[in-house]
Structures are given as C-alpha cells and as structure tokens.
Amino acid sequence: MRKLKFHEKKLLKKVDFISWEADNNLQEVKIMKRYCLKKREDYTAYNHLSRHVRELARKIRDLEPADPFRVEASAQLLQKLYSMGLIPTKNDLNLCDRVTASSFCRRRLPVIMVKSRMAETIRLATQLIEQGHVRVGADVVRDPAFLVTRNLEDFVTWRGTSAIRQRVLEYNEMKEGVNEQRVKGGVNEQRVKEGVNEKRVKRGVKEQRVKEGVNEQRVKERVNKQRVNEGVIEQREGVNEQRVKEGVNEQRVKRGVKEQRVKERVKEQRVKEGVNEQRVKRGVKEQRVKEGVNEQRVEERVNKQRVNEGVIEQRVKEGVNEQRVKGGVNEQRVKEGVNEQRVKEGVNEQRVKGGVNEQRVKEGVNEQRVVERELLIFVSEDLVVQLPGNRGSGEDESASDCSQDHPLNPEPDSDWQTFFRDNEVLLQIDKDVRRLCPDICFFQRASEFPASAVVREDRGTTRLHQRVQMSALKATSVVRKSVGGTMWRWSVVTTSALTNGGCCCQVHSNHQRARHANEEDYIPLPVGSEAHWEVVERILFIYAKLNPGQGYVQGMNEIIGPIYYTLATDPDVAWREHAESDTFFCFTQLMSEIRDFFIKSLDRTSVGILGLIHRLDTLLKNTDMALWSRLNEQELKPQFYSFRWLTLLLSQEFSLPDVIRIWDSLFADEARFQFLIDVCLAMLILVKEQLMEGDFSHNMKLLQNYPCTDVFTILSKAMELSANRNS
Incomplete structure (x- = not known):
C-alpha cells in the first residue's frame, strides 16, 4: 500500500x-x-x-x-x-x-430567474448574472448572492443593452404571431361547431355595426368641427402673414435708396456667384453627358447581349431539333433554361434603370441643398455681417442722409433703432446658448468649418456675442476737501451694447468687483475660429429675424441642440461641412409643425399647448383611473410637469443620446404628437408605485426631475399603450 x-x-x-x-x-x-x-x-x-x-x-x-x-x-x-x-x-x-x-x-437571484423561466438552470442563471445581463429595477446586479424580496420579483428583467433581451423580444413577437394564428383557427372551428347560433351572431354584428356607424358619424362630425377651427386659425395666420408682408413692403418703400444699394451689392455678388454657378452647371452637364454615354453603352451592351442571345436561341433551336430527332427527351428543359435566362436579363435591365433613377434623385437633392446653402450665406451676410456702423456709403449719398442715420436717431424705423431692438433678442439668445447641454463639452469646442464671412479679420466684422458683451473702462474723478486737499477716486464704468441710446453705464467703486462682473462663463475662441454655440446662436438669431411674428422664445435652443449635434458629428465630412445650413432648414421645418406651442395667444385652443396637455390628462384618466385620482387628490395638475415635456419634446428630461433615440421613434411616426402623448403617459405609468406612495412635494420633485430609466422600456410601454388603444 x-x-x-x-x-x-x-x-x-x-x-x-x-x-x-x-x-x-x-x-x-x-x-x-x-x-x-x-x-x-x-x-x-x-x-x-x-x-x-x-x-x-x-x-x-x-x-x-x-x-x-x-x-x-x-x-x-x-x-x-x-x-x-x-x-x-x-x-x-x-x-x-x-x-x-x-x-x-x-x-437568491439565480433561483428567482429559474422560477420566472428566464433561465433553464441555476448555473446558467449565475453565469448570466456575473456577465451583467440582468438588472433588478434600475440597477444592474452582478452578485449571484443578491436576495430578491417579494416587491422586487416583478422588476427582475434583462438589461436594456443585453443581446439576450433582443432575442427574447424577437421570440415573443414570433410566438404572438403563432398564437394569433391559433386563435384565428380556434375561432373558425368554434364558428363551425356553433352553427345554430349563427343567426344571433349576425344580428349582434349588425347591431354592433349600427352602433359603430353612429360613433363613426359622431367622430366625423368632431373631425369636421376640428378642421373648421383649424381653418379659422390658418385664416388668421394668413391675415397676420399678409399684414407682416404689407409692413415689410411699407418698410421697403421707405428704404428705397438703401434697397437700391443692396440690389447693387447683390448684383455684384451674383456676378461673382454666376461664374461659380456656370461652373457648377457645366459640371452637371458634363456629368449628364457622361451618364448619357454610360446609358448608351449600357444599351449597346444590352443590344449585343440580345443579338448573342438570338444566336444562342437559334443554336438552341437547332440543337433541340437534332435532339428531337435523336430522342426528344430534353426539349422541356431547354425551354425552361431559355426562360430563366430571359428572366435574369429582365432583372438586370430593371436594376440598371433603377440605379440611373436613384442617381438622378440624389443629384436633385444635392442641387436643392446647394441652393439652400447659398441662400443661408446671403441671408447671414445681410442680417449678421452688415451692421449699421459698418455699411459702406456710395458716392451719390448726400451728407444729410448720413447725418440723419446715427445711434441717437429717435426714429423707430432707423437702422440703429432696429439694431438696438435686435440686441434685446440677441442678449436672451446669447444667455441660452451658452448654457446649452452643460453636461457635455461639445458646444464649447471649436467648429471644424467656421463661417468665413464672420471670422475673417480683413472685413472688420463684429460677432454676435460681442454685440452684447460687457466691457469695463477705467475713469477717475477729483474730489476737493474743505481743507484744500485733493483726493483721487478711482472707479470702473461698465458699458454694454444693449441700450436705447447707444450705451448704458454703471459705476462701481470697487475695481475688483467690476473685473469679476466682466468675467464670463465661457471665453470666446481667438479670431479665425468659432465655437459650436456661436453657430447655434447665429442660426437662432437669423430665424428670429426672418419670423418677426413669432420671434425667439426660450426653449428653442433646447430643440435645435440635438439637431445640430447630430449633423455636426456625422461621419461624412460633407455633412459636417454644411451642418449650419442643414440645421437651419431642419429646424425651420420642425418649427412649422410645433410653432403653435410657442404662441401664447393659441395656448387655450385645440392646437395650443394646453389642448395637448388636456389630451394627455384625458388619456391618463381612461387608462389608469387610480393614478389619475391620486394626482387629482393631491391637486398635482398636469401643467406642473407636462408643459416642459410636450413643449420641448422631452429634450430636457433625458441625456442627449437618449433624446436622439426618442426623436428617432417620434419623427418616424406620422401621428408623432399622439405618440409623444403616449410616451409621456408611459413615463407616468412606469413610476406609478412611487406616485401612489409619495406626497405632493415628493411627486412634484419626481416628475420635474424624472429618474434615470432605460428609454427602450419607455418606448416599448408607449407602443403597447398605442396598440391597446387602437385595438
């Protein structure tokens, strides 16, 4: 041993x-x-x-x-x-x-997963937990020894970014389709067995259709009333736009001399741009000529292919005849092969034509974008670069005209008064864009493609943020005492460009205090470059100038932020280079749909923001009566929390990547505002337990500072609510 x-x-x-x-x-x-x-x-x-x-x-x-x-x-x-x-x-x-x-x-968490049929064995569940695929509530759990209470059993689920969760969702969708098919088959079998009650079922269906017809008639009447109201609102907007156009025409009449000078400058600019346009057109023509040559070559190849096919068919026919003489067994196969060849040739021809059409569509889109970019450059130079103090004077301008247009001119239609009014709007825009998305440093970094018309040193232009920037000047005052001595008192005068008469002064006796007041949160970049927030500021200012009836309203900066970020960080250099113009026209298109939310006179109408809030409150009452009653008992009105949700399209409730993900689903839906209400309703239902247990102050803080939640969970819940309502 x-x-x-x-x-x-x-x-x-x-x-x-x-x-x-x-x-x-x-x-x-x-x-x-x-x-x-x-x-x-x-x-x-x-x-x-x-x-x-x-x-x-x-x-x-x-x-x-x-x-x-x-x-x-x-x-x-x-x-x-x-x-x-x-x-x-x-x-x-x-x-x-x-x-x-x-x-x-x-x-333990692995045993609960096996009971919930999330895993087959406890060992497999333990491996999934250690790999980070499971979360309990909002937290990802990696410890298999985690003890799950009764309240947390319903919140054990897969992590939002887990691949297993995606597979489970795909399997559930496939299973639902099979179950629906089985249910339909069961219904058919039940109808066959219940042939005796068929007449009663038909009568019930007829009565139900009569009721549905009455309901549809009522719905149509409401829709007609809604359309009439919308027509009245559109009529009013048309009248307001007509008045604005008349005011613009009157303003143009008063400024006939200035318009003539502007036209001359425009003509000079167009002459310069005409050469570029001619070159672009020549390039387009050359491209089209090349495409025509390519199409001709494709047609020649197709014709040659057809000639070859004719020869091949002739030879095939001869071979078929010989084969028929010998045995005639493979005749059917030869015909099928010829038909397959013809089908393949037809598919290839269709693909060639489709590629040509796609190329033409892309060229049309590119031409449209070129026109929009040139238009934005022209408008930017007219509204931003050309200032009253920097405008050149022609040789035929008289001295009296120069003396009438000055910073102290009291006329409300003068250029300087317009300049001061624009600065009031610009000051608010400047404050808002500087604190845009403070959790990331993207908007404080330098733009990769700055606007050359703004940052060029030789033109002597003033940037927008410099028009409202505070500056400090030293000054001294002499004070004589009764004893004959002299005391020098230093002070600092702070000036600002935002005035009605040219400048506004505030005197501070402490130089350190004035120097501290002159400091800004973000220091502008040197000459020759500009930050991303300066580009956003220029876009909002141009939009406010081109839409005087609406102007700028706080919150527009939160809407334009995700749009500019998406275009300015695109992997394609061409998209990043023209991010400013693309952002301006995308923002204008989006504001044309939600502009009623920012007009105070339309708040209490059906198209206003209060009408949208009322629809959310009604939908919450019909979906979850207990939660609606709880909020009503606490007098927690929906305006307290949903006003910002609906007005800013949830851009302040989540981080920037989550906002972009929500907007993808929102803009992909044709009934996007109804889907927005569904998303807000899903947000309320997901925190129902906390709202039912909390008091007024707790619930108010919870809804105004919504907890960090997986956006996929919110979107899935919103789609479920929408499907249940439509069914």
Missing part, C-alpha cells in the same frame, strides 16, 4: 468515515450543489440567520398570549419574513420554525 500524500492526510483528519452519514457536512454539500453556492461563507451566514430566527420565534412564543409586546413583535417578525419571501403567509408564528438555510437560498 502506497504512502498517503499530504492533502490526503489532511482530508482524513477532517472526515469521520464511520459517522459520515450523520454528519451535517453532507447536508451542506447537497445544498451548495443544489443552489450553486460558490462561497461556503454564504451557507454559514444563511444557517446562522435561520437559527437566529427560530430562537427569536421561540422566545416570543414563551411570552404571555395577551402581552401587547408579544403581539407587536410577532407582527413585525412575520411581516419582515413575509416581505423577504421566507414564509408563505404572515398569519402563524409557527411558520418561523420552518425557516432554514434553504429558505434563504430560494430567494
């Missing part, structure tokens, strides 16, 4: 081979193997806790039955054990004697 090794001797000292069956070590090994416990300390802790629970229950039972302390302690212990899921009910104290280490093991 060989000599035992060291580890064998050590094991022999620990294990009693005579009484090993009665030893508790065997039970420990069984439990650890059954529930996949990797740490023996976990089993020891569970065993200690279960023994402590049993001893505590025994001590409580030893007290008098009528003792108030026993009643209270029993209730607390049973409530705690029931909430942890260790006992089935909370009515009998004797259930505490059944609490063992296995009771704690059955509340």
Whole structure:
C-alpha cells in the first residue's frame, strides 16, 4: 500500500468515515450543489440567520398570549419574513420554525430567474448574472448572492443593452404571431361547431355595426368641427402673414435708396456667384453627358447581349431539333433554361434603370441643398455681417442722409433703432446658448468649418456675442476737501451694447468687483475660429429675424441642440461641412409643425399647448383611473410637469443620446404628437408605485426631475399603450 500524500492526510483528519452519514457536512454539500453556492461563507451566514430566527420565534412564543409586546413583535417578525419571501403567509408564528438555510437560498437571484423561466438552470442563471445581463429595477446586479424580496420579483428583467433581451423580444413577437394564428383557427372551428347560433351572431354584428356607424358619424362630425377651427386659425395666420408682408413692403418703400444699394451689392455678388454657378452647371452637364454615354453603352451592351442571345436561341433551336430527332427527351428543359435566362436579363435591365433613377434623385437633392446653402450665406451676410456702423456709403449719398442715420436717431424705423431692438433678442439668445447641454463639452469646442464671412479679420466684422458683451473702462474723478486737499477716486464704468441710446453705464467703486462682473462663463475662441454655440446662436438669431411674428422664445435652443449635434458629428465630412445650413432648414421645418406651442395667444385652443396637455390628462384618466385620482387628490395638475415635456419634446428630461433615440421613434411616426402623448403617459405609468406612495412635494420633485430609466422600456410601454388603444 502506497504512502498517503499530504492533502490526503489532511482530508482524513477532517472526515469521520464511520459517522459520515450523520454528519451535517453532507447536508451542506447537497445544498451548495443544489443552489450553486460558490462561497461556503454564504451557507454559514444563511444557517446562522435561520437559527437566529427560530430562537427569536421561540422566545416570543414563551411570552404571555395577551402581552401587547408579544403581539407587536410577532407582527413585525412575520411581516419582515413575509416581505423577504421566507414564509408563505404572515398569519402563524409557527411558520418561523420552518425557516432554514434553504429558505434563504430560494430567494437568491439565480433561483428567482429559474422560477420566472428566464433561465433553464441555476448555473446558467449565475453565469448570466456575473456577465451583467440582468438588472433588478434600475440597477444592474452582478452578485449571484443578491436576495430578491417579494416587491422586487416583478422588476427582475434583462438589461436594456443585453443581446439576450433582443432575442427574447424577437421570440415573443414570433410566438404572438403563432398564437394569433391559433386563435384565428380556434375561432373558425368554434364558428363551425356553433352553427345554430349563427343567426344571433349576425344580428349582434349588425347591431354592433349600427352602433359603430353612429360613433363613426359622431367622430366625423368632431373631425369636421376640428378642421373648421383649424381653418379659422390658418385664416388668421394668413391675415397676420399678409399684414407682416404689407409692413415689410411699407418698410421697403421707405428704404428705397438703401434697397437700391443692396440690389447693387447683390448684383455684384451674383456676378461673382454666376461664374461659380456656370461652373457648377457645366459640371452637371458634363456629368449628364457622361451618364448619357454610360446609358448608351449600357444599351449597346444590352443590344449585343440580345443579338448573342438570338444566336444562342437559334443554336438552341437547332440543337433541340437534332435532339428531337435523336430522342426528344430534353426539349422541356431547354425551354425552361431559355426562360430563366430571359428572366435574369429582365432583372438586370430593371436594376440598371433603377440605379440611373436613384442617381438622378440624389443629384436633385444635392442641387436643392446647394441652393439652400447659398441662400443661408446671403441671408447671414445681410442680417449678421452688415451692421449699421459698418455699411459702406456710395458716392451719390448726400451728407444729410448720413447725418440723419446715427445711434441717437429717435426714429423707430432707423437702422440703429432696429439694431438696438435686435440686441434685446440677441442678449436672451446669447444667455441660452451658452448654457446649452452643460453636461457635455461639445458646444464649447471649436467648429471644424467656421463661417468665413464672420471670422475673417480683413472685413472688420463684429460677432454676435460681442454685440452684447460687457466691457469695463477705467475713469477717475477729483474730489476737493474743505481743507484744500485733493483726493483721487478711482472707479470702473461698465458699458454694454444693449441700450436705447447707444450705451448704458454703471459705476462701481470697487475695481475688483467690476473685473469679476466682466468675467464670463465661457471665453470666446481667438479670431479665425468659432465655437459650436456661436453657430447655434447665429442660426437662432437669423430665424428670429426672418419670423418677426413669432420671434425667439426660450426653449428653442433646447430643440435645435440635438439637431445640430447630430449633423455636426456625422461621419461624412460633407455633412459636417454644411451642418449650419442643414440645421437651419431642419429646424425651420420642425418649427412649422410645433410653432403653435410657442404662441401664447393659441395656448387655450385645440392646437395650443394646453389642448395637448388636456389630451394627455384625458388619456391618463381612461387608462389608469387610480393614478389619475391620486394626482387629482393631491391637486398635482398636469401643467406642473407636462408643459416642459410636450413643449420641448422631452429634450430636457433625458441625456442627449437618449433624446436622439426618442426623436428617432417620434419623427418616424406620422401621428408623432399622439405618440409623444403616449410616451409621456408611459413615463407616468412606469413610476406609478412611487406616485401612489409619495406626497405632493415628493411627486412634484419626481416628475420635474424624472429618474434615470432605460428609454427602450419607455418606448416599448408607449407602443403597447398605442396598440391597446387602437385595438
């Protein structure tokens, strides 16, 4: 017999081979193997806790039955054990004697996953948890020893970015389709079996159709009324636009001389641009000539192919005749081969034509974008670059005209008064864009393609943010005392471009205080470059100038931010180069749909923001009456939290990547504003438990600062609500 090794001797000292069956070590090994416990300390802790629970229950039972302390302690212990899921009910104290280490093991996260059929085995569930595929509530859990209470059982799910979750969703969709098919087949079988009640069913269907016809008639009447109201609103907007156009025409009449000068400059600019346009047209013509040559070559190849096919067909026919003479067995196969060849040739011709059409469509889109970019450059130079102090004067301009147009001119139609009014709007825009998306540094970085008309040093132009930038000037004042001495008092005068008369002064006796007031949150970049927030500021200012009836309203900066970020960070250099013009026209198109939200006079109409809030409140009442009643009891009106949600399209409730993901689903839906209401309703339902338990202040903070949630969960819930309502 060989000599035992060291580890064998050590094991022999620990294990009693005579009484090993009665030893508790065997039970420990069984439990650890059954529930996949990797740490023996976990089993020891569970065993200690279960023994402590049993001893505590025994001590409580030893007290008098009528003792108030026993009643209270029993209730607390049973409530705690029931909430942890260790006992089935909370009515009998004797259930505490059944609490063992296995009771704690059955509340571990892997076991709960197996019970919920999220995994087949406990070992597989443990691997998925350690790999980070599972989350409980809003937190991702990587510890298999996590104990799941009864309240958290319904919140055990897959992580939003997990590939397993995507597979489960695909499988559920396929399973739902199979179930629908089975349900349809069951309905058909039921109808065959219930042939006796067929007449009653038809009568019920007819009555139901009559009721539905009445409801459809009512819905059509409401839609007609809605369209009439929208027509009235559009008529009013048309009248306002007509008045604005008349005002613009009157303004143009008053400025006839200036318009003539502008036209001359435009003509000069167009002459310069005409050369570029001519070159572009020549390039387009050359491209079209090349395409025509390519099309001609394609047609020649097709004709040659057809000639070759004719020869091949002739040879095939000759071969077929010979084959028929020999046996005539493969005649059908030859015909099928010829037909397949013709089908393939037809498909190839169709693809060639489709590629030509796609090329023409792309060329049309590119031409449209070129026109829009040139238009934005022209408007930008006219509204931003050309300032009253920098405009050149012609040789035929008289001295009297120059003397009438100056910063102190009181006429409301003068250029300088318009300049001061624009600065009031520009000051608000400048404040808003500087704090745009403060959690990222993208808008404070330099733009890759700055506007040359703005950053060029030789033109002497003033940037928009410099028009409202505060500056400090030193000044001294002499104060004479009664004794004949002289004291010099230093002060700092702070000036601003935002005035009605040219400048506004504020005197501070402390130079350090004035220097601190002159500091800004973001220091502008040097000459020759500009930050992304300056580009956004220029876009909003041009939009406000071109839409005087609406102007600029706070919140537009939050809407334009995601649009500019998406275009300015595109992998394609061509898209990044023209991000400013593309952002301007995309923002203008979006504002044409939501402009009613920013017009105060339309707030209480059906197309205004209050009408949209009322639709959300009505939908919440019809979907979840308990939650609606709870918010009404607390007098938590929907205007307190949903005004910002709907007006800014949820751009301030989530991070920028999540906002872009929500907007993808929102803009892809034709009924996008109804889907926006569904998303807001899903946000309320997902935090229902917290709203039902909290008071007014807690719920107010919760809804105004919505908790971090996976946007895929919100969008899935919104699509579910929309599908249920449509069905």
